Amino acid sequence: MTGLPLRLRLRRALLVALILGLWAPAKIVWELRIARAQNQLRYQGVTLTRQLRDQLGQGLSIGVLSGMGNVVADLVWLEVTIAWENQEWFRMGGLINLCTALQPRFITYWDMGAWQLAWNASVAATKDLSLPNPLRREKASRFWINQGLAIYKRGIENNPESWRLWADTGLLYEQRLGDYRTAAYYYGEAAKRPNCLTFYERFPAIMYGLAGDDWNSYEAWKALWERLTPAQRAEPRHEGDRIEKEIRHFEQKLSIPTEKRVFPN
Amino acid sequence: METPAINALAVETIGLTKRYPLTWKRKVLVALDHLDLQIRPGEVFGLLGPNGSGKSTTLKMLLGLVVPNEGVARIFGLPPDSLAARRRVGFLPENPYFYSFLNGDETLRFYGKLCGVTGTALEKRIEELIDLVGLQNGRERPLRSYSKGMLQRIGLAQALIHDPDLLFLDEPTAGVDPLGSAQIRDLILRLKKMGKTVVFSSHLLEQVQEVADRVAIFSLGKKILEGSLDLLLTESRDTQVQIPGELDSVRQEQVCRLLGQAGIDPAGVRFSRPRLSLEQLYLRTVQTQPGVSLRDSQPRP
Amino acid sequence: MITSLHRIMVIGRNTLTEAVRRKVLNVLLVFALALVASSVLVSQLATPDLDNAGLFDPQIKFVKDFGCGAIGLFGFAIALLSTAQLIPDELEKRTIYTILAKPVRRSEFLLGKFLGIVFLVVLAVALMSIAFSLSLYWQEVRAMAYADSIYDVGFSNFPEVVDKVHRYEAEEAQIQARGGDAAMQTQAIRALDEKYRREEAGGGAAKNSVEEETNWERSKDTVEAYDRDVRQIHDQIRDPQLIEAILLIFAKLIMSAGIALFISTFATSSIFTIVTTFLIYLIGHLESVARDVWLQRGAEVTIWQSGLLGLLSLLIPDMNSFTIVDEILAGNHVPWTHTFDLLGYAGVYLVVLLAVSIVIFDYREI
Secondary structure, eight states: OOOOOHHHHHHHHHHHHHHHHHHHHHHHHHHHHHHHHHHHTTOOOOOOOHHHHHHHHHHHHHHIIIIIHHHHHHHHHHHHHHHHHTTOHHHHHHHHHHHHHHOTTOHHHHHHHHHIIIIIIHHHHHTOTTSSSHHHHHHHHHHHHHHHHHHHHHHHHHOTTOHHHHHHHHHIIIIISOOHHHHHHHHHHHHHSTTOOGGGGGHHHHHHHHTTOHHHHHHHHHHHHHHSOHHHHHSGGGTHHHHHHHHHHHHHHTTOOGGGOSSOO | OOOOOTTOOSEEEEEEEEEEEETTTTEEEEEEEEEEEEEOTTOEEEEEOOTTSSHHHHHHHHTTSSOOSEEEEEETTBOTTSHHHHHTEEEEOSSOOOOTTSBHHHHHHHHHHHTTOOHHHHHHHHHHHHHHHTOTTTTTSBGGGOOHHHHHHHHHHHHHTTOOSEEEEESTTTTOOHHHHHHHHHHHHHHHHTTOEEEEEOSOHHHHHHHOSEEEEEETTEEEEEEEHHHHHSOTTOOOOOOSSOOOHHHHHHHHHHHHHTTOOGGGOOOOOOOOOHHHHHHHHHHTSTTOOTTOOOOOO | OHHHHHHHHHHHHHHHHHHHHSHHHHHHHHHHHHHHHHHHHHHTTTOOOOOSTTSSHHHHHHHHHHHHHHHHHHHHHHHHHHHHTHHHHHHHTTHHHHHHTSSOOHHHHHHHHHHHHHHHHHHHHHHHHHHHHHHHHHHHHHHHHHHHHHHOTTOSSHHHHHHHHHHHHHHHHHHHHHOOOHHHHHHHHHHHHHHHHHHHTOSSOOOOHHHHHHHHHHHHHHHHHHHHHHHHHHHHHSOTHHHHHHHHHHHHHHHHHHHHHHHHTTOSSHHHHHHHHHHHHHHHTTHHHHHHHHHHTOTTSOHHHHHHHHHHHHHSOOGGGGGGHHHHHTTOOOOHHHHHHHHHHHHHHHHHHHHHHHHHHHTOOO
16 A cells, blocks of 8 residues: 655656666676685585485475585585494495585595595405405405595595695505505695695605605605705705615615716715 | 744645555545645644544654655645654654663653753753653653553653654543543643644543644544634534522523613523533542642552 | 764664563574584584594584584574564554654664664674684584593603603704704704603613614604694684684675565565565575576576576675685685675675665655
């Protein structure tokens, strides 16, 4: 029941249209700028795909939609723990994928998830007596290692600046696959990332040594020595002593000509 | 903003109209139909009429709460919805429309601040008004515990908090006991003596009669009648003579003969005993009782 | 101007008083406090015992997520419910007549009422944040106790060992700070190491030097790992970025209140306001998707769909951009400039909502 005179109704509509009309384009521009900044922070948020919606069910989907996606991820992670305790490896794998899909920027989901598969599930497979022969068990074990590896790699794609993921992938290659050369590559990448623990810088050289590749090991030690400033070499955490020892050892072993040695005497 | 003329009318409306479209009946309700009204400063003006006759619509438009479809309204020459006009107007609503979680003091402080009264001036004014309306007992209690009479009092107090020149009182004595009504009536007369203009609507016609200078009678959105009470109520054809003492039938005949000599037809003469109004009797009775003072009516439990 | 602001403030304080004196909101708040505290208990279920870098991560993240989630949820309920009944209450109880009969502008009235709600939300968020801080502190105490329990294996007096290693590290840092010749530095550090190794062996108890060395090296390594974990716990719990997170949650709440106010200026019932605002809130999380589809104008989208998407994008706020709070809670860095950008967006959006609300309310028949 509006007895408002027509001229006032028109004036009201005009003012509202004017205010919204001025704001709408500015709003879009501002939103695009925010979206760009968030892309640079590598934050994509969660898009509720049909698959995700099916996996989560209606209640949790509304949770994600109302901005509580991180709590939903936490609740799903609780299930991961339960699945591990019940040794339900396939279910656990599915839940880990769900968690990482919900919150791809939380390192621990990738890290612990991959570890659960490549170590726990994999080792459990070797003890799984339901499989008839050792070869089968080995194959199952390998399967889980590869699952874990896939997770590490996707994790690195989403979080390329995380030293932990690079380092733990290196560890997987080293300990579970015995592939020291690839491990060396991953450890090297980890060492380049911000906040990486100092001792990782020595691992590539050590890995090449374990692989029996003296030449690459020597090159790695030499490159490290040259990267460090004299002040850094004196710091205990960089273990300048040890680097020198290794370089001398290899220069001796590989018979490097005196003029090309780092430590000629 | 218009500059008000020196002797501006307190209230002036010219052709004031308000229509509400009733969309489901495809008709238009004319709440107020071309009202022309003039109220002079210092008058006590009564608005009378049945419910739905346009009184409250008029009041709302004069307070700037509702926009007219046609016509003009002015308060002291100013538009009613202007701050300047509203600064000079006080309003006592019909059912007191206040925040029930505040107590008496807080209510007055709140409305006072909204009117621009602050600091010690405000505190002083609150004391004056509490005294004036007789609410010393209830000032610390929340309004939700007030009786109807107490709500009317606080209503009056908040209407007066900023010392307005013009007061709109909507049913000021509805639901109040006769003692309280009398006090409110006295207050209205006192305000008039202070030079304020009072416009009030009421269904209690006896009370209107006692206080108002002029009235207007509304019906179905139109103003039917307007004028001073003296002019409207006086049965212009007859004259009353009041004689002290009782007259028996013999003396009555003597008077009739005397009147006949003055050229008055004795057949049209009536003798009757003047009557008190019930209110006068009640007040006289109640007030002479010991222990009851004029301002001290206890709030109902 | 000043008197106008004064009137707005008077109405604002009055609205806050009313909201606080209503018992309903107190109950909601108690619920919220209980929920935040219980998150710490629930987090105990989150992870089994593992000694692994990132051990404490999921637990701490859970506490942070749950706490901030509760603040967001209950804050939203408080903001929405109290804003939705602002105007209907005034109209129903007719208290608005008394106020507008005074020299108060309608816009001042509306802004004053909204200011009261802002005060209320600030108060609610502040109280819940305090509860949240307490739950974080409790979680830190638990995590530290757990760290102590896994690292002190094999040490009779672990705190003493930690202390000793820290002293060594302090002296080592001093030597390095003095600068000078690198060789002399190395020598000085070696001597220091030697001194501490002898001490480690204990006063006089004759042990062979290999064991001495092992004990000291083990002490240093253990304490180093322990310190790393402790630092990680501290970084995650005492994260100054959590203030950014709370501010962003607060901005989202105030925007929701603004939307509720806008709807209530023309709505006929508070239920309508509540339902509509909630729907806009949900749709707001999809606005970025709608915007992208609309701007790219894919071939699969009809003109009607495009129009609808366009309308959504132009009017509905992008609520999903505030979900960057998740990023902060997961421990990733979000610069303050970005937070200010988002806060600015919310602020301007709010001003627009208030302006439109004032226009509509100015002409509303009461």
